[in-house]
Each structure stands twice: as structure tokens, then as C-alpha cells.
Amino acid sequence: MPMLEVRDVHAYYGNIHALKGISLNVEKGEIVTLIGANGAGKTTTLRTISGLLKPRQGKVFLEGEDLARYKAHELVYKGMAMVPEGRGVFSKLTVAENLDMGAYHRTDKDGIQEDLERVFSLFPRLKERRNQVAGTLSGGEQQMLATARALMARPTLLLMDEPSMGLAPILVEGIFDTIQEINKEGTTILLVEQNAHMALQVAHRGYVLQTGEIVLADTADKLRENPVVQKAYLGIE
Amino acid sequence: MRQRLESISFIDIILWLFRTLIIVAVIWGTVATIFNNPYSAENWIDFLVFGIAQGSLYALIALGYMLVYGILFMINFAHGEFFMSGVFTATVFVADPLNQIGFLNAHPILALIIITLVAMAVSMGIALLTERVAYRPLRRAPRLVPLITAIGASFFWQYFFRGLYGSGVHAFPTVDALKGNLTIAGIEILKTQVVVIVASVLLLIALYIFVMRTKTGKAIRAVAEDKDVAALMGIDVDRTIAITFATGAAMAGAAGILYALLFRQVHFFMGFVPGIKAFTAAVLGGIGSVPGAALGGLFLGVFESVGPSLFLEGLGITASYQLKDVIAFTMLVLVLIFRPQGIIGERLAEEKA
Numbered sequence A: 001m002p003m004l005e006v007r008d009v010h011a012y013y014g015n016i017h018a019l020k021g022i023s024l025n026v027e028k029g030e031i032v033t034l035i036g037a038n039g040a041g042k043t044t045t046l047r048t049i050s051g052l053l054k055p056r057q058g059k060v061f062l063e064g065e066d067l068a069r070y071k072a073h074e075l076v077y078k079g080m081a082m083v084p085e086g087r088g089v090f091s092k093l094t095v096a097e098n099l100d101m102g103a104y105h106r107t108d109k110d111g112i113q114e115d116l117e118r119v120f121s122l123f124p125r126l127k128e129r130r131n132q133v134a135g136t137l138s139g140g141e142q143q144m145l146a147t148a149r150a151l152m153a154r155p156t157l158l159l160m161d162e163p164s165m166g167l168a169p170i171l172v173e174g175i176f177d178t179i180q181e182i183n184k185e186g187t188t189i190l191l192v193e194q195n196a197h198m199a200l201q202v203a204h205r206g207y208v209l210q211t212g213e214i215v216l217a218d219t220a221d222k223l224r225e226n227p228v229v230q231k232a233y234l235g236i237e
Numbered sequence B: 001m002r003q004r005l006e007s008i009s010f011i012d013i014i015l016w017l018f019r020t021l022i023i024v025a026v027i028w029g030t031v032a033t034i035f036n037n038p039y040s041a042e043n044w045i046d047f048l049v050f051g052i053a054q055g056s057l058y059a060l061i062a063l064g065y066m067l068v069y070g071i072l073f074m075i076n077f078a079h080g081e082f083f084m085s086g087v088f089t090a091t092v093f094v095a096d097p098l099n100q101i102g103f104l105n106a107h108p109i110l111a112l113i114i115i116t117l118v119a120m121a122v123s124m125g126i127a128l129l130t131e132r133v134a135y136r137p138l139r140r141a142p143r144l145v146p147l148i149t150a151i152g153a154s155f156f157w158q159y160f161f162r163g164l165y166g167s168g169v170h171a172f173p174t175v176d177a178l179k180g181n182l183t184i185a186g187i188e189i190l191k192t193q194v195v196v197i198v199a200s201v202l203l204l205i206a207l208y209i210f211v212m213r214t215k216t217g218k219a220i221r222a223v224a225e226d227k228d229v230a231a232l233m234g235i236d237v238d239r240t241i242a243i244t245f246a247t248g249a250a251m252a253g254a255a256g257i258l259y260a261l262l263f264r265q266v267h268f269f270m271g272f273v274p275g276i277k278a279f280t281a282a283v284l285g286g287i288g289s290v291p292g293a294a295l296g297g298l299f300l301g302v303f304e305s306v307g308p309s310l311f312l313e314g315l316g317i318t319a320s321y322q323l324k325d326v327i328a329f330t331m332l333v334l335v336l337i338f339r340p341q342g343i344i345g346e347r348l349a350e351e352k353a
């Protein structure tokens, strides 16, 4: 049984048919990437999985359980966490308070403390700035905070929406290293990216999304070799 | 230069003249009053202390506007009725009976605590009901819709409680222990005013700690900033909004009892004026933070208590004290025109929709 299964999902914004029958799955322990151009429906896919948007048709399963009856905030208890598009840090809360919010649903004080130390060792910069208001962090630091905050939920499935967006190339490498590291420690990851080049390097498998439809699905290696992907997403003629 | 001149519109000039006129009038009146010196130092201290007491009440009520605006960007016009419902109910069902059996004056502290808790609970209940029935279903409606509903809810509760307890003015029982004055640092202050000020400060501090330090308080701030992301953290957004309403209403409920101690009467319409004054205070304070609301309330209370004597009498206006409400509402209009971001803090904003 896959950890996450999206089955024939249709989603709308008013009359806009944003997802036209998406199916994908993510196995336990994998990094799966969903690549596609701007406006393809990547964020909508993640919003549907995380319960922020209810599909009009189709289903989402987490470890075999239909998620239709859960609200977004209940899915955290099922092991799902998200790094939202544009990072979504609470800019008026301090770094430490943002991390507290990541662990909002947890009651295991010792475990939370343990995870706090873990994310601080992963991102020492955040430790230095723990009492600083998040709005004053740089873009790269905010991305670290958004990732760290999601990890504070101790998720089994981590959804990431364009973590490399708007970051300097040198920081992008760091983010993808971190993604691999988090995955090696046992977290399954669904990674949405426009940066297909980097995403296909770290992912095991990938899906290509185009105007609300999945047009290609394969292992990351095969996708990298695929002439269509090379032309449209990797800039190779 | 030419472009700058052209960009100054007719309206700007009028507003500028208006502002100058008011500043001149205030300064003129103040100077005239100081020269004529119609009041003693004790008079001024009385005005000031009364202003602080009144202002602390505005501050407590203003918190409710501030919290709800912060989380929903909605001006909850029914907040004055949350204030009224608690104290009115507590007066009829608790304070009066406790007074009749003599418990109120036998154990004034315990009795007042019970009365206050009942008022807070009723205000919270009314707030939760209003939020659930009248506001929550409209969460995704255009912003004007909940605003109109709030006005409707305000009328509903006024007439509801009028029907329940009558349209007359009920006297709030006198607490013997709070009669008379207390001398603090050589200044004579009414005991009720001392109670009002001390209780308000304690409640404000408690609320500040709640919002800034507790997990629920952080969740309130997180939801205020981004509801979707808050939900992704596992925060139940609807529940947090309800808690926010209840918190503001609890403060209003407590303020209601303090108001009754100060003015000794309750009636179904009592929420209206303090409600608008507190809203003014919230706007003055920038409608964005607990200290902002507190300072806005204090400022308004002192201003309308000291102001009439200070600058209206100097202008030759008699019975100036009758004009204190005019001062408050003039201030609201002025702030909305000239400084919508408040004295400190953020704007009553359209960009936040």
C-alpha cells in the first residue's frame, strides 16, 4: 500500500478547472517530485492533498485511509506536514514561536525538545535568531524556518511547495541537500518544484504536470533522459 | 515643483485647514483656561483620575474589538452588547439577590468575584453564540456582509435583553466597602475608581500574557496572520476564532461589572456608547496590539475627562462637560481621517482583505 495515493482528483476554483483527474502515489521512504510550469496546478495538488481544498471528484488516501472526512488541521495528527508555497512563515511571530506552532498538535514535551535540537543542528542560523521576529529574516532563512517548522510536526509525509523559489543558487544547493538528509532520516517527501534540474537529482521518481493533468510519470533518472522533459523543463535542446 | 503643487488636491487643502483650525482652537482654549484658572489642583487630579478609570474600561472593551479585528478584519459592532449582556444578567440574577440576602455586604470581595465571573461567563456565551450563528457562516462572504450582520446582531441583543429584563434602568447595588475615598500619596481617590483601575491593569496584564505567552495565544496570532498556514500546523482555525471572541467578551464582561461599580446602573442600551468609545480607543491604539488598545483607551478616557475643562471652557463654552461625547467622536473622525494607523501601530487596512 502506498503511503499517499491521489486517485483521479478534480479540483476547481469557482469555474476554473484546475486539476483534471490527477493520479499519483508516493511510497514510504521515497522522494517523489512533481514538476511543471507556473500555473500547471502543482500548488493546487498540494492544497488538495493537505485538505485545504476539497476535490470535487476523486479521492486522496493516506496509508489506505480516505481523507475526505478530515479537515486540514486534522491531517497533521495523521503525520502530514507541509512547507507551503512562498514559505508562509508567521512574520510577526518569533523564530521560536514559529517552531512552537509547527509542534502545535504535539504534547510530548521531551520529543519536542529533541526535535528542536535536531532542527537547530540542521539550521544553526535559526538557533542564533530564535528570538528574532520571522519577518526580519532573509529569504533563505525563512525557507529554513518553514522547513524546520514542518519538521517540528515530526511528519511521516512532508509536502514541500517550491522550496527553492526565489533563493540564490548557492542556497538552493543547501536546501536540496537538506531535503535528502531529511529523507534519509526516514521522512517520505512529495516535492513540488519548478526547478526540475535539482528536483530530479534528489528525487527517486517524478511526475510531470501540465495544465492540470499528469503527462509523464517515471523514475527520476528516466525523466532526466526524456527528450520532452529535457526540452521543456531542463532547457536542453 | 509644479507636479507637486498639482498633486495637492482641493480636499488636501480643506483637510489641512481643518487640522490647523482644530490645533489652534485646542491651544487657544488651553491657554485661556490656564490664565483664567477656574479649577484647583484637586479638581484637575479628580478629572485625571476619573479619566484614567474611565480609560481603563475603554481599554478593556477595546481589546475585544482589537482581537476580533486582528483575526477576522471585521469590526464587531455587537461587542458593546457582549459587554451589556454580562453585567445586566449578573445584576439581575446574582448581584441583586446577593444584596437582598446580605451576602454582598457581608463578603464583598467574594461576592464581587462571583458576580464578575458570572458576567464574564454570560458575555462569553453570548459572544460564542453570535459568532457561531451570525458570523461563522459568513466567513467567506464579502467583508461588508459580516459588518452589516454585526449591526443586526447588536440590535438583536439589545432588544432581546430589553425583552428579558425590561427597558428601565436597574440600579446596581451599592457595595458598602467601596464607599468613600482612599488616600494614596496624599491624593483622595474614590475607592471604586481604585478598584476599577487596579482590576483593569491586572486584567490587561493577564490578557497580554495569554496572547503573548500561551500556546493558544500564539495560535490566535498565527491564525490572525495566515489561516491556511495555521491550519497546516494543526490549529483548528474555527475554534481559535471562537476562543478569540470569547476572550474579548470575557474582558468586556469584567469591564461591565467595573462600569456598574463606577456608574451604579445598568440598562439594555448601556453597551452602545462605551462600545463606540472603546472602538475609538482601539482605532487610536492602532487596532493591532494589546498595549495599543490599552494606551488608546487610557488616552481617550483622560482626554475626554480633562479635555472639556481644559480647552472647551477656555473657548467660552459653558457646560463643557456635556460635550465629552462630542470630543470622543470628533477624535474618532479625526483619527480615521488623519491617522488611520492609530497613534501607534498599524492601519485599519484595506490591503489586508
Ligand SMILES: Nc1ncnc2c1ncn2[C@@H]1O[C@H](COP(=O)(O)OP(=O)(O)O)[C@@H](O)[C@H]1O
Pocket: A013, A016, A018, A036, A037, A038, A039, A040, A041, A042, A043, A044, A045
Ligand atoms: N485562488 C485561486 N483562485 C482562482 N484560480 C486559482 C487560484 N489559485 C490558483 N488558481 C489557478 O489554478 C491554476 C493552477 O494554479 P497553481 O496550482 O497555483 O499552479 P502552480 O502551483 O503549478 O503554479 C492556475 O491556472 C491558477 O491561475
Ligand SMILES: [Mg+2]
Pocket: A039, A042, A043, A044, A085
Ligand atoms: Mg505554485
